[in-house]
Amino acid sequence: MKAAVANTFDSILKIEDIAKPKIEPHQILVKIHACGVCHTDLHACHGDWPVKPTLPLIPGHEGVGEVVEVGSAVTHIKNGDRVGIPWLYSACGHCEYCLSGRESLCLSQENAGYSVNGGYAEYCAAHADYVVKVPEGLNYVDAAPLFCAGVTTYKALKVSEAKPGDWVAIFGIGGLGHLAVQYAIAMGLRVVAVDTGNAKRELAMSLGAEYYLDFKTDDIVADIISKTSGVHASVCTAVSKVGFRQSYDVVRRGGKCVLVGLPPEDMPLPIFNTVLNGVSVVGSIVGTRKDLEECLEFVARGKVKAIIEEKKLEDINEIFADMEKGEITGRIVVSI
Incomplete structure (x- = not known):
């Protein structure tokens, strides 16, 4: 063969x-x-x-x-x-x-x-x-x-425990992220998409995202918090340290930051804020x-x-x- x-x-x-x-x-x-x-x-x-x-x-x-x-x-x-x-x-x-x-x-x-x-x-x-x-x-x-890509993003959204009507931020609108946006919409969630470039903007909005933010030009954390009061959950498919930190910082009190991508660097976790705000940081694998x-x-x-x-x-x-x-x-x- x-x-x-x-x-x-x-x-x-x-x-x-x-x-x-x-x-x-x-x-x-x-x-x-x-x-x-x-x-x-x-x-x-x-x-x-x-x-x-x-x-x-x-x-x-x-x-x-x-x-x-x-x-x-x-x-x-x-x-x-x-x-x-x-x-x-x-x-x-x-x-x-x-x-x-x-x-x-x-x-x-x-x-x-x-x-x-x-x-x-x-x-x-x-x-x-x-x-x-x-x-x-x-x-x-x-x-x-x-x-792989489908079940990975679907499972990450299940792990997030976001409910219909909740806000979820998807970091990275690529091979995984473009599926995550669609699964989130199908599950009744409201989506903020984060990536860079007009092509990704058009893609994310065409798939049902309510907001798109460009990490090269927008103030990601401030803008997401102003639009949503902080998301109930974030799903990070990106592979950058900055993306992972932003996916943590946009989560409201009691929310979840779900990590999917595998960046080469470590991400420092702010323990004080994690405890004080009751934020969960979890990994999700396939x-x-x-x-x-x-x-x-x-x-x-x-x-x-x-x-x-x-x-x-x-x-x-x-x-x-x-x-x-x-x-x-x-x-x-x-x-x-």
Whole structure:
């Protein structure tokens, strides 16, 4: 089968012809039709994070396709089913996190395209218990980004505990943020969007944001507080220290600052104000299978739609180069 393979860190991926995966009794084999490209894939291929993937590696954790082979122990999935293989490739199923509905915190989890081979290939083996079915009427290309970007932003908004009518500030209107705005609107929230440039302004306002602020020209904290009296929650998808601090400073008393992006710097936390104002600062990492089903349902009902540019797997190194330069709007999906 054809696959994009990382053989060494910080080098280009090679399109190789390798053996099709053989499945175990608990697995299924998925014929991949499309796979989203996430910044995490770039980090994996560069070995940027403390826990590094084992090479050679096939990246990709937004792979969607058709089931073509089912393991002998699998009873709930059949050939022909349309499924996606998310970042949470598998978990142990019996630790305190798995048993309490927080499986994305499982210390024994495997991650698609990181600790196990992912979806940058014609075929991918998957743990049958952790794939999620693609709703009828939703095509593979539109579905792919939801298996990471979609569920990540949807879960962050759930974590924020903002209620219909509450104000939420979304920092960064990119591949994650443009979905966060849409999920927030679909959930009945009022949105302030923060990014820079007229293109992002037009995008955010077209998606339903009530206000857009440019971090290069506006006084973000003062302006948001004057317009909203402080937001009930903020979701920071940006990767800058300044953005993270601003996302904290705009939250009203008793609100939540939800951190999603992974900046290289640390963010100092003002302990006195945090305690005095009863502000919660929380991290949110992807989502569970249930979260993913819910986020897909919003899209299937036409409430949310990722902005997608479709390319071919052979374009992956050019895609990574554009990603490093910050030249991608929305999400890239490779067809396979």
